[in-house]
Each structure stands twice: as structure tokens, then as C-alpha cells.
Amino acid sequence: MKKIFTRSVPKEGRVYQSKINGQLELNWHKGKLMLDTKNVNYSYGALQSALAEGFIHIGKKKVRNFNNILVLGMGAGSVIETLRKKFKNEGKITAIEIDPVVVDIAKKYFKVDAFSQLEIVVADAFAFVKENKSNYDFILVDLFIDRETPQKFSSPEFLENLVNLIAAQGTILFNTVNIENEFTRRNEQMISFFEKSCAVEVLKEIEGGNDLILIKKK
Ligand SMILES: C[S@@+](CC[C@H](N)C(=O)[O-])C[C@H]1O[C@@H](n2cnc3c(N)ncnc32)[C@H](O)[C@@H]1O
Numbered sequence: 201m202k203k204i205f206t207r208s209v210p211k212e213g214r215v216y217q218s219k220i221n222g223q224l225e226l227n228w229h230k231g232k233l234m235l236d237t238k239n240v241n242y243s244y245g246a247l248q249s250a251l252a253e254g255f256i257h258i259g260k261k262k263v264r265n266f267n268n269i270l271v272l273g274m275g276a277g278s279v280i281e282t283l284r285k286k287f288k289n290e291g292k293i294t295a296i297e298i299d300p301v302v303v304d305i306a307k308k309y310f311k312v313d314a315f316s317q318l319e320i321v322v323a324d325a326f327a328f329v330k331e332n333k334s335n336y337d338f339i340l341v342d343l344f345i346d347r348e349t350p351q352k353f354s355s356p357e358f359l360e361n362l363v364n365l366i367a368a369q370g371t372i373l374f375n376t377v378n379i380e381n382e383f384t385r386r387n388e389q390m391i392s393f394f395e396k397s398c399a400v401e402v403l404k405e406i407e408g409g410n411d412l413i414l415i416k417k418k
Contacts, residue, residue, distance in 0.1 A: 275297070
């Protein structure tokens, strides 16, 4: 008899190896499937709740009306679910993800490509932001390799390209994990950079360890 292919994840979870992210784990928590790395939650767990708090701060009506959204760091796409289901947003979403293993997991186990108006681009967010000339009214920066955001994403070159992509009155939500002095310094430098052309607000220690930097173009 032909073997039936099953996409279900056993109770004890499932582990994948990726050249980019190292160990990727599918784990169950309170009946919900999540994507984790060896050390942190990537999608559909505390991370999803932290980003939802950021959206509530931006304002439900404003989030619902975002027309053109850029997600840098798609992971398994929990923020896309939040936008579509919790905030009833129907705008176009372009999601950038560097790791093809993560994209496969997002499609296979989290059905990310069932969301309408979603374009998934497998690319380095640094290069995408440099080469892209579109305008977005919302950009999420959620770029991590395990527990750290690669240093290039706090460089003046990246930050400048990022600000150039945001439309007038648009919003950037920059997710950071502020766990050590080095990261505190990095965040302070980024905030000083953004303050030159934007209004900046920081939501501290959301869901335990995330500092969300909210940047609004003046
Ligand atoms: C915390 S997860 C993103 C979670 C996602 N925003 C969500 O809502 O579920 C971080 C993601 O950033 C991706 N990433 C890291 N460096 C990247 C880069 N240079 N370009 C694009 N994606 C990158 C990782 O592969 C990982 O999937």
C-alpha cells in the first residue's frame, strides 16, 4: 500500500537543521505549534504576542489600514497571521526571509502561503533594502539568527536605506532583544540615527525581553 504522507507534528516536536539558523525546532505549547531555535522562540509564541502589543500601541485602525507592508524576517509568518486575523488587515505584504529551510517549514506546517496578497522573497534583507525602491506604509524589522540580530542591521547604511523605503507618515517597528550592554549601546545608536528624521518611541521589555522601537516618519 502506498505510504500516506503526513504533515502532522508529533507531540514531542520535530527538529530540522539549517545552515543559516542551526537547529530549528517545531514545538507544541498550549496546543499551538511554534517555531523555535535552540535558544529562543522564532514564531507563534512569545514573539507573536510581543509584536501584537506593538500593533496595539500603533492603533488598531491604523494597522488595519496599512496598504503596503514589508516584513523583514518572515520566520514561520506569525506576524502575517496577526495582521490578517487579529487586525483584519488586507493590504499587500512582501515578506523577506533568507533561510529556505524556514520558508519550507512556514509553508508546510504553518500554511503561510494560504494568506492572500502575500509575496515571499527568499533573499538577504540587507540587499533587498538596498536595491528596492518601493514605498511602504509599514515595515517590520524582525531579523534574528537565534538570539542575535546580525550587526549589519544596525549599520548606518541599512538604517538609511530602511528610512528611504518608508512612506511619509509611515511606521517602522524594529524588534530588538536588549539582553546585554552591547545591545543597549547598539539600540541607543540606532535611536539617535532615527531621531534625525523621525519620531521615535521605545516599548521596553515586552513579553519579558523584547524592546520594540517604533519609528514614525515625520
Ligand atoms: C524571529 S524570526 C522572524 C519571525 C517572524 N517575523 C514572525 O512573525 O513569525 C527571525 C527570522 O529572521 C531571518 N533572518 C535572519 N537574517 C536574515 C537576513 N539577513 N535576511 C532575511 N532574513 C533573515 C531568520 O532566518 C528568521 O527566520
